[in-house]
Amino acid sequence: MEKPVLDVRNLAIRYGGASRDAVRGVSFTLGRERLGIVGESGSGKSTVGRAILKLLPSAQITADRMQFEDIDLLKASERDMLKIRGRRMSMILQDPKYSLNPIQRVGRQVAETYMRHFPATKAEARQKTLAMLEAVKIRDPERVHDLYPHEISGGMGQRVMIAMMLLAEPDLVIADEPTSALDVTVRLQVLEILNGLVRDRGIGLIMISHDLNLVRNFCDRVLIMFDGQVVETLNAHELDRAQHPYTRGLLAAQPRIGDRRKMLSVLDRRPEWSQEIAQ
Amino acid sequence: MTSNVDIRDLSISFGEGPAAVKVLPGVTFSVEAGECFGLVGESGSGKSTVLRCISMLTDFWQGSITVGGRDIRQIPRLERCRLLQMVFQDPYGSLHPRQSVRTTLSEPLKIHGLDDHEGRMRRVIRDVGLTADFIDRFPHQMSGGQRQRIAIARALILEPSLLLLDEPTSALDVSVQAEILNLLVRLREERGLTYIMVTHDLAVVDHMCDRFAVMLHGEVTEVLPRTAIDGNHATHPYARELIGASLEYEGAL
Numbered sequence: 001m002e003k004p005v006l007d008v009r010n011l012a013i014r015y016g017g018a019s020r021d022a023v024r025g026v027s028f029t030l031g032r033e034r035l036g037i038v039g040e041s042g043s044g045k046s047t048v049g050r051a052i053l054k055l056l057p058s059a060q061i062t063a064d065r066m067q068f069e070d071i072d073l074l075k076a077s078e079r080d081m082l083k084i085r086g087r088r089m090s091m092i093l094q095d096p097k098y099s100l101n102p103i104q105r106v107g108r109q110v111a112e113t114y115m116r117h118f119p120a121t122k123a124e125a126r127q128k129t130l131a132m133l134e135a136v137k138i139r140d141p142e143r144v145h146d147l148y149p150h151e152i153s154g155g156m157g158q159r160v161m162i163a164m165m166l167l168a169e170p171d172l173v174i175a176d177e178p179t180s181a182l183d184v185t186v187r188l189q190v191l192e193i194l195n196g197l198v199r200d201r202g203i204g205l206i207m208i209s210h211d212l213n214l215v216r217n218f219c220d221r222v223l224i225m226f227d228g229q230v231v232e233t234l235n236a237h238e239l240d241r242a243q244h245p246y247t248r249g250l251l252a253a254q255p256r257i258g259d260r261r262k263m264l265s266v267l268d269r270r271p272e273w274s275q276e277i278a279q
Numbered sequence: 280m281t282s283n284v285d286i287r288d289l290s291i292s293f294g295e296g297p298a299a300v301k302v303l304p305g306v307t308f309s310v311e312a313g314e315c316f317g318l319v320g321e322s323g324s325g326k327s328t329v330l331r332c333i334s335m336l337t338d339f340w341q342g343s344i345t346v347g348g349r350d351i352r353q354i355p356r357l358e359r360c361r362l363l364q365m366v367f368q369d370p371y372g373s374l375h376p377r378q379s380v381r382t383t384l385s386e387p388l389k390i391h392g393l394d395d396h397e398g399r400m401r402r403v404i405r406d407v408g409l410t411a412d413f414i415d416r417f418p419h420q421m422s423g424g425q426r427q428r429i430a431i432a433r434a435l436i437l438e439p440s441l442l443l444l445d446e447p448t449s450a451l452d453v454s455v456q457a458e459i460l461n462l463l464v465r466l467r468e469e470r471g472l473t474y475i476m477v478t479h480d481l482a483v484v485d486h487m488c489d490r491f492a493v494m495l496h497g498e499v500t501e502v503l504p505r506t507a508i509d510g511n512h513a514t515h516p517y518a519r520e521l522i523g524a525s526l527e528y529e530g531a532l
Contacts, residue, residue, distance in 0.1 A: 041423070183322055183479060184521070185521060187524075187528065214528075254453050255457075257525065264457035
């Protein structure tokens with residue numbers, strides 16, 4: 001087997017002032033594949049994503065191992081992380097409306113990433129930016145380059161965010177609900193772009209989502225999180241054969257097109273699911 | 280009491296003079312009494328605007344809207360509030376953070392001069408599947424699903440016959456969505472309510488609605504029965520694309 005991009009063993013995260021860990025005993029490896037992390041709000045899935053990038057300054061992160069390629073993330077200083085974040089691992093956030101700077105033209109924001117990590121003139125960065133906007137299938141990149149975030153649609157905003165991240169050619173991308181704010185037709189286009197990245201550039205992708213349909217159709221493997229722990233790991237196409245009652249409950253609660261109309265089954269949360277899961 | 284809704288040539292423009300933007304160029308559809316009618320389409324297609332026009336939250340529209348055969352403009356406001364109510368998308372935003380459930384629920388009772396506040400509040404809280412001790416809670420003391428139940432209780436306390444539901448479950452987790460959808464199904468059966476429901480999720484339409492309208496750029500492209508979703512029996516190209524994308528997304532193909 002090829003060397004994993006990311007190897008996490010027994011990760012625990014506790015927010016400052018909290019009496020218990022928000023995330024406990026999370027272990028997984030990521031190759032050049034699409035890994036989904038699903039769970040309800042508050043299950044700790046976004047916290048895991050942020051911890052990998054060390055974006056939780058007030059939280060205490062412990063793990064037996066947190067290895068990203070040649071870097072031991074547990075030992076990496078903030079100084080080291082500044083060189084890694086955006087350059088070798090990147091994050092795509094949920095809503096481009098809130099993650100783009102509203103008073104800067106989008107082209108300049110994309111170019112900034114490039115200038116930050118590579119020695120380049122403004123003209124070179126502009127060329128790179130335009131090429132990248134084209135690569136994420138934005139028609140007329142010259143025009144979009146000079147628009148402000150409020151002048152572009154949600155789907156285009158998300159593509160701008162992907163272009164920004166792609167310029168530095170990272171090996172690991174963490175996408176936190178990248179399509180939740182988008183319409184279903186646009187959603188498929190954005191997913192296809194992310195899919196191309198894994199296929200053509202061989203990046204490792206972590207897809208954080210609450211949407212079971214999305215991970216089922218889009219990811220290779222899925223971690224299911226409940227109350228800060230991974231309750232089950234499955235191949236995405238085997239999601240329907242899930243064993244854990246929580247996963248089965250989530251699947252059953254979902255209305256599906258063409259189903260006979262009946263009461264949707266409601267999740268019956270069991271306290272024993274929150275107990276420590278044996279490693 | 281049930282209410283049928285008839286909308287003819289509804290149009291609305293925002294802004295004035297040459298800068299005016301016509302948002303709805305002319306929407307026409309009817310909803311039968313006791314029906315659950317869906318409005319779907321991409322963001323910005325005017326779905327929520329239609330609900331805001333029906334409820335008169337936005338009142339500078341042209342055309343005609345009748346509820347139960349009566350022109351909505353001719354119905355006095357107090358009476359209108361007892362005829363129709365709205366449930367909004369995000370219970371984090373639609374409930375006042377500094378007001379207890381008691382304040383939220385008793386205000387409409389006071390305005391309408393109704394008696395037996397305590398009894399009405401207890402009944403409506405039980406109807407939405409909560410217990411009476413929730414009456415003294417504040418929004419931050421409840422989960423998202425509990426808050427949406429309170430938002431529905433607030434809409435129901437004046438006993439309207441028409442509920443306008445603006446993406447009532449899209450801010451909620453799938454497990455909580457199931458609870459709220461079950462609640463809405465039960466309330467409609469028990470009370471014979473008419474629903475007009477905006478959503479972007481065709482699986483929810485298939486589960487809840489009898490018919491639905493597909494909107495694009497403010498226009499209704501096609502009104503379809505729910506059975507048109509599975510197998511994609513739409514004829515308008517955009518409606519076909521939307522249903523096709525939803526089926527693909529759900530992996531039902």
